[in-house]
Amino acid sequence: MRTRLRHVAQVNPPSPRFDRLADDAEVTFLPMENVWPGARLDLSQVRQRSAVSTGYTRFQSGDVVVPKITPTFEASRSILIPDIPSQVGTGTTELHVVRPGPEVDARYLLYTFHSYDFLKFGAAEMYGVAGQKRVPDDLIRNWVVDLPSLDEQRRIADFLDAEIAQIDRLVQSRTRQSELLGELEIVLIDDAFAGLGAAPVTRLGYLAAVQTGVTVDSGRQIDGDTVTLPYLRVANVQVGYVDLEEVVEITVPRRTAATSLLRDGDVLMTEGGDLDKLGRGTVWRAQIPECLHQNHVFAVRPDLRVLYPDYLAVLTRASAARSYFESTGNKTTNLASTSSSKIRDFRIPLPGIPEQRKLVDDVVSKIEVVRHLDSRLSDQLGLLSERRQGLITAAVTGQIDPTTARGLGSTDGAAA
Template sequence: MIRSEVPLKRLVDPYRPITYGIVQAGPDTPGGTPYIRPADMTPNAGVLDPESLLRTTLTIADSYRRSTIRDGDLVVSIGPSFGKVMIVPPALAGANLTQGTARVAPGPNVEARFLYWALQSAIAVKFWESSVGGATFRALNLEPLSRTPVALMDLGEQRRIADFLDSEVSRLDELSALRLKQLATLSEYLLCAVSSIADGARDVPMVRLGYLAKVQSGITVDSSRDLSGDVVRRPYLRVANVQEGFVALDSVTEVTVPRQMAAVSTLRPGDVLMTEGGDLDKLGRGTVWRGELFDCLHQNHVFAVRPDPRKLDPDYLALLTRSTHARSHFESTGVRTTNLASTSSSKIRDLRVPLVDLEEQRVTVRRINAEVEKIAALRRALTDQLSLISERRQAMVTVAVTGQLDVSTARGADLS
């Protein structure tokens, strides 16, 4: 039976109400007061690195002393990544918060660890999701946060539930960490499998891609372009559509351009799509276009590499772009900015291709694809397990903090 619920504000220290922190922290100040941002918080485990927290001046911190945090307080992220929760450790006592986080100081008859778990229950999460405001900047305001429903129970029961969840959830978290480690290992295996396309061809000629394929540029979208003449409206691919190993067609934009322009930027089956910009590790990412959309165009930030069918197999080239050989080429030649990187058609043409005959290329593709499919199946299985662990974790937390589970007899029980 679910216990009666009270709003979160009934369970906090009456002298230290729920509040957010510093609105304008100013530049990072060595020797100043550290403060916590949503970006510093892990989903449910604290801060990423206390030593890396930004600091504000003592003057600014003093003006916001109402939101100074103490050992045992809770911090809840209320910005775009709302819902992350942590208990303040002794090392962070005296620190402060930013506007994107809120302090929740437990009252005298409230166990901080119980509140920590209660704010991770499905009840709290669903309440927050229904209360967030903002279209582009989604945030949880203090008023709905203060109304978050929490089951009311005595301090002794709160502690028993917290002890149970501390133990049982840690087992699930350890299992999740193991699955994540296995996924990372599979990613390494995948890279090794794909990289064998170049590693196993050390004694064959390395030929410049420009000698084996044509690089076609795409459409530049220009709202001021004159469209009064002979024009066509066609679907066209953007960088977001070109993923590793497949083309995502769930959201395809259409563009109206002169017919002559469309003629020189139309994709053909067998073209290898390679991205011009984005994250450094995605430069030159190659995916084979198989004619999924008729007369499809491509954005100028996506190059269409058209292999000479007498010399180069498209799937061979696409696999090569995922190898350490190609990644080293694009990462070393890419132009980097603060958050992004870009390549160019000339650098794509400069990629060296281990050139074996067409039949050997196709044999290599079949061999590597067989390995890739096995690894992909294992990755799907591990991802499914992670989802189930996450669901079980929240289910366990929810039934425990709402009093639906007798934690004195449920340790190690099956909650499925």
């Protein structure tokens, strides 16, 4: 049987159970960052009913929760609410709640929301501005589902539970291997600097100038002699490379631009963000002529007679550098920051230029091998994701028979 979902399930229904709770009763609270399928689902947060009685989405045990906002929707992060205290909870307003009726198995419904067709169509029907697009609840209400008998739904869900578990175990294994390769990169860098022996240690401020960037102020009036140029943000400065996929422009006085232009060989170091990203260094290769940088990105300009830019960039990834920036960073609840004075005060071992170049060449050649292995793992993770979604889609649309399809979740090629 094919039917619209609104005929067999409620979308964003009321929650009378919640209304019957005492004001001081504790209920499960679900922010968006805790909404993840499988073992990553985090239901540990609780709030008093009185604190979340208005302005939040309500759900109860057995509901299927579908994120409505991009990019969480496209990431297929719908979940089934398990048994929770008081059987009710609240969460972010960026969730649609679907409560299956007696003709629908909740697990089968959840897999329907993970299917390729639903995700593709939902993404196409999103409304709103870029970065804030949402899936309308009417799309879910009117979604046409293949609805076999309840027993068959349960059989399909049991089949997918077993097959997807195999894929998820491989994903966890590959993800852990990728994490270990990242740790190996740090070990290779640390070993290289440990081999410098008794090289003198010098304050970075004696070896390089630190240039601050353009302060972005949308409310400031810009007139007179101005220029519009591309500029780099923290998001553009990644570990070991500059991400130029999305570079924005800014209009500033020409005099301001002259003091914030990047030069070939500058080492870009980030001022703020996550604690582990403070001071990360990447060499600017003048990929864009006449490019500015935001004030949250410092341009460290080495004296090339004594300091090789790539040597400094590699050094910022060593454990000693990470410890320095993390211990000296100013920390707030969600962010951390460093400063130009702390960057100048960073102590670095300083062998001669030839030895600096040799260290970089040796480290880069070893890291390239590690990156190649990590790229293969990334490819495998992509294939596993495709197989997972393809298997779910085939099962909930009747393209495969669970009775004869056992073992489709095994991935011999990906496991090799």
